[in-house]
Amino acid sequence: MLRDTKNKKTAVAEEIAQVVTFLVGQEEYGLDIGKITKAIRPLPITPLPRMPQFVEGVINLRGIIIPVVDLRKRFGLTEIRNNPRKMRMIMIRGALHGTGGSHKPLALVVDSVREVLHIPRRQIELAPAAATGEQAGFIGGVAKAMDRLIIIIDITKILNGEERKALAEAGNVHP
Numbered sequence: 001m002l003r004d005t006k007n008k009k010t011a012v013a014e015e016i017a018q019v020v021t022f023l024v025g026q027e028e029y030g031l032d033i034g035k036i037t038k039a040i041r042p043l044p045i046t047p048l049p050r051m052p053q054f055v056e057g058v059i060n061l062r063g064i065i066i067p068v069v070d071l072r073k074r075f076g077l078t079e080i081r082n083n084p085r086k087m088r089m090i091m092i093r094g095a096l097h098g099t100g101g102s103h104k105p106l107a108l109v110v111d112s113v114r115e116v117l118h119i120p121r122r123q124i125e126l127a128p129a130a131a132t133g134e135q136a137g138f139i140g141g142v143a144k145a146m147d148r149l150i151i152i153i154d155i156t157k158i159l160n161g162e163e164r165k166a167l168a169e170a171g172n173v174h175p
Contacts (some may be wrong), residue, residue, distance in 0.1 A: 015121040016066045019143065021114040021150055022090065025079075028114065030143060031152045037091040037105070037115045042084070052163050059089070059107060066091070070109040070156060086112040106158070117150070119143050124152060145165055 019030035022037075045068050047057040054073035058065050068089065072080045090108045127139040140154030 002101055016118045017094075017121055017124060017143075019117050019150065019152065020090070022088070022110040023112045023114065024075055024110055025077045027075075028148060028150050029071075030117070030152050030163055031090070031155060032152075033116060035092050035094075035155050039088045039090050040089055042089050042109065056109065060071070061091070061105075061107075064105065066105050066107045067106050068107045068109060071110070073110065074158070083111065088113045094131070106155075108158075117143075118143050119145050119150075 018033040020033050020036055021028055022039075023029075037073045043059045043061065045057040045059055048055065051057070054070050054099045056068040056070050058067055059117045060066075070080075079152075090113065091112055092108060094105070123145065124141045127141050137160070138154055138157040139151055140157075141152040143150040143152055150152055
């Protein structure tokens with residue numbers, strides 16, 4: 001907080017969100033940088049039986065088994081083109097709740113990672129009512145950055161209760 005004693009004015013430093021942006025299909029999405037541990041080239045995925053279509057399976061990252069969600073399938077894109085040179089897996093810390101209050105990581109498959117933006121919080125609006133239904137409850141808001149609109153994802157809502165339960169039954173994650 002800054003004070004100007006002469007004019008008795010108080011200015012508050014503007015809150016800034018650091019958002020990692022990435023493409024899924026033709027759309028640009030963003031996640032709070034604090035939720036991300038790293039972005040890596042895709043690793044081999046071991047499929048799991050009877051999972052939702054968008055759960056690709058699991059990967060082994062340094063001895064840790066991590067569920068993988070393909071955001072292209074999660075968002076219902078009908079045309080998916082793999083470009084191994086640009087595709088990335090974004091590792092998310094503590095996105096899933098394990099037993100005993102532990103938090104487990106999650107990997108997201110995206111088409112490409114773009115950049116880290118510093119966006120004033122006042123430029124992030126709540127998700128429009130039409131985008132908050134059962135199929136899109138993971139949309140946390142929409143950010144205005146220069147001439148772009150970036151859909152902000154609430155990673156805690158990327159899987160619904162049934163999907164978390166399916167992963168729990170596979171022995172990897174507990175709801």
